[in-house]
Amino acid sequence: MGKKKERIDFDSFYSFYFPGRWESLKEALHKEPVKTAYTKGLLKPYYLDEASVATAMALDIKKGDRVLDLCAAPGGKTLILAGQLGESGELTSNDRSSARRARLKKVIAEHLPDYAASQITVTGHDASKWCLYETDVYDKILLDAPCSSERHVLTSPSHLKKWGTARTKHLAVQAYSMLVSALDVVKNGGTIVYSTCALSPVENDGVIEKLRKKRPDRFKLVKPDIPFGEMTTYGWQILPDTAGGKGPMYIAKIIRIQ
Ligand SMILES: C[S@@+](CC[C@H](N)C(=O)[O-])C[C@H]1O[C@@H](n2cnc3c(N)ncnc32)[C@H](O)[C@@H]1O
Numbered sequence: 001m002g003k004k005k006e007r008i009d010f011d012s013f014y015s016f017y018f019p020g021r022w023e024s025l026k027e028a029l030h031k032e033p034v035k036t037a038y039t040k041g042l043l044k045p046y047y048l049d050e051a052s053v054a055t056a057m058a059l060d061i062k063k064g065d066r067v068l069d070l071c072a073a074p075g076g077k078t079l080i081l082a083g084q085l086g087e088s089g090e091l092t093s094n095d096r097s098s099a100r101r102a103r104l105k106k107v108i109a110e111h112l113p114d115y116a117a118s119q120i121t122v123t124g125h126d127a128s129k130w131c132l133y134e135t136d137v138y139d140k141i142l143l144d145a146p147c148s149s150e151r152h153v154l155t156s157p158s159h160l161k162k163w164g165t166a167r168t169k170h171l172a173v174q175a176y177s178m179l180v181s182a183l184d185v186v187k188n189g190g191t192i193v194y195s196t197c198a199l200s201p202v203e204n205d206g207v208i209e210k211l212r213k214k215r216p217d218r219f220k221l222v223k224p225d226i227p228f229g230e231m232t233t234y235g236w237q238i239l240p241d242t243a244g245g246k247g248p249m250y251i252a253k254i255i256r257i258q
Helices: 010-017 022-030 050-057 076-082 098-111 127-132 150-154 157-162 165-185 205-214
Strands: 036-038 046-048 066-069 090-094 120-123 138-144 186-196 219-222 236-238 249-256
Touching (some): 010 150, 066 076, 076 138, 127 165
Parallel strands (some): 066 090, 138 186
Antiparallel strands (some): 236 249
16 A cells, blocks of 8 residues: 555645745635726726736736737626727637636626727637637737635635645646747737736746746746735735735736747
8 A cells, every 4th residue: 555645734735835924814815805896998887806907907908909818707807908909909808618708798798888899809719729729919918817716715615625736736737738828829029917816826936937947938027017916936916914905816927029
């Protein structure tokens, strides 16, 4: 019989990554998320975390840009991106889940005036395979990747019971495959914002670290201009214990250079 692998529990995993801080961070994560009413260019307010607004704004859309939102549903960030396109811009909002895509379409129809909604094409592809069909096309790409969502896990006993380190490793592999695809899909000189609402560094700086190892000459990292949050090794993180309840959100801003 082989040696039984020791199972790492949730608290030990996160206290390792947030030493001296985990208890206060956990307390902040248990509180009700702070939402703001976003109204710019919308028919009615959309309620979302200010960290999500900052993530979409970090893409720094200019009028006329061709933009791809790779994991777009339910659509909060798509609404913000759409508002910055000007008359000649285009937005493709993609999500692989058909149920979530239906929600995305409803969010677009209910919140955006017709002219803005008409600039959006909703698609349902696998983000990690996009580069097989299109390359060098978009000025800006938002990759808001599916992630561990620990804030949700912590408040759900059934999710907490099922939690294990294999999940964060699996999500990081998936996020990397989407990001490396996006690097081929964005134009040379274009921008990718990679974001997650994960606390696990494996899905955050860990994914950027892997991209640096595997595609060292193809991109540079720039600091997103966000008035709250803190620097990480490769990106920026907004955590609720120090950002007035906002987050969690991780953001890495990537410029393709080759
Ligand atoms: C964090 S959520 C996106 C939230 C969204 N950006 C917003 O602001 O409302 C991640 C999304 O990725 C989608 N997704 C998961 N795997 C995918 C894949 N391989 N390709 C495209 N979308 C995927 C999920 O259905 C989910 O809606």
